[in-house]
Amino acid sequence: MASAVEIDAMRRALLLARRGPRGLNPQVGAVILSPAGDVLAEGFHRGAGTPHAEVDALSQLASGEARGSTAVVTLEPCNHTGRTGPCALALIEAGVARVVYALDDPTDAAAGGADRLRAAGVDVENGVEADAAAALVHDWVTLQRTGRPHVTVKWAQSLDGRAAAADGSSQWITGPDARRDVHARRAQADAIVAGTGTVRSDDPALTARSDDGSLLEHQPVPVIVGASETAPDAAVRRHPHAPLFYATHDLRAVLADLAGRGVQRVFVEGGPTVASAFLREGLADEVLVYVAPVLIGGSRLALGDIGVASIADARRLVVASIQNLGDDLVIVAHPADDRSAPAPLGADAAPDTRGDA
Structure with missing residues (x-):
């Protein structure tokens, strides 16, 4: 079960994810916690071809600094090589001891990161703040599905x-x-x-x-x-x-x-x-x-x-x-056959009353 510190870190990771661009890749955020629960590094995915959120966060740490840490990520660490390498492998090589993530990756090519982490002896917890993470990447998931x-x-x-x-x-x-x-x-x-x-x-x-x-x-x-x-x-x-x-x-x-x-x-x-x-x-x-x-x-x-x-x-x-x-x-x-729709987006701006609608 995720601790209160890890849940707070996930909420922070979700905020970080929104800094990344919407596009062909999902918006993902990551927070690296020390064994004592302190934030060591933060990262997010900045667009196609750039390091994924986990690697972005790890890149801010010195060699060996992530050993024994916990990585909190909004999406299951990927298990494939595209423009960048597998994030699951990067976490294993960095010595991360525990990974907490929100959503399973819905794509066949990238899924399987959690299994790879467990096989390497990493403690894995999933489903933390899953609803909020699902709302964040709902449109990207639609793109993958349809x-x-x-x-x-x-x-x-x-x-x-x-x-x-x-x-x-x-x-x-x-x-x-x-x-x-x-x-x-x-x-x-x-x-x-x-x-x-x-x-x-x-x-x-x-x-x-x-x-x-x-x-x-x-x-x-x-x-x-x-x-x-x-x-x-x-x-x-x-x-x-x-x-x-x-x-x-x-x-x-x-x-x-x-x-x-x-x-x-x-x-x-x-x-x-x-x-x-x-x-x-x-x-x-x-x-x-x-x-x-x-x-x-x-x-x-x-x-x-x-x-x-x-x-x-x-x-x-x-x-x-x-x-x-x-x-x-x-x-x-x-x-009626699609109950996966996200909560409706609210009006958080004050636009022109002369609109075209």
Whole structure:
């Protein structure tokens, strides 16, 4: 059983892990404790090709200084050679006596580090702060399991399920609190997806902004999908990140390319056509719906055809949370066959009430 000192060290390792970039590799943190429980070194993974968290921490110690120590790591030490060597072997060679980790590595290539450590006589404890570690790397795990990023499909609607009025106007169905929440969630994504139709009609900036209109620190990469051309003076072309344009309707190909670029979390915010396409293809891991207590009527539905011909084909969801945002509601749900979805991300920023959502 992990000691209180080791649990505290794991919580510190989880904070360290968040310093690393999201990408093709998981965010991992490590803390090395002396036999007396003092912190000897800390480390985290700084990106593909760089030392893993355990080796990063060990590199700060003199030869022999780690002997008899405890390594506290957020993910099972790897057991394979890629751009770097096996972390399990590095810990063994450093003389680490005990390893405490949170999650088993889900990849076939890297798993087995715990068994290698035990075979070498190292005491191993796993499952410490596992829920927090799972939430941290959930999107990366989705990438390993499915070969594509985690996809959140978002839309805003009236109480009767409309996305716009008869004249096409939709700003604003929801109030400022809901729009603030949208911007905070954009800032937590790696990429934001819209269709060429939405870009042409609404000219969205696809940025994450604060209440005063300034850009939040993290910005998702804008992704535009569709065969139509985007105007040279479109707002999205002034985004801090160069937009990615995909002249295709093959969403799986788009997601595969984004995965190859290290994108882990995709936020789909492109209007009814794009939202319906992701749902129809079964590519939505999470649905985010903002509901305003207004009635609009008419034919401009928030969703179009999603491939449901009869009630037996209806896409069943599990509601993860329902939250009041001013006068509006935000509902977070995920497919009924995927109960591994993480807790919904909260709005921890104060974005611009003039958002594109």
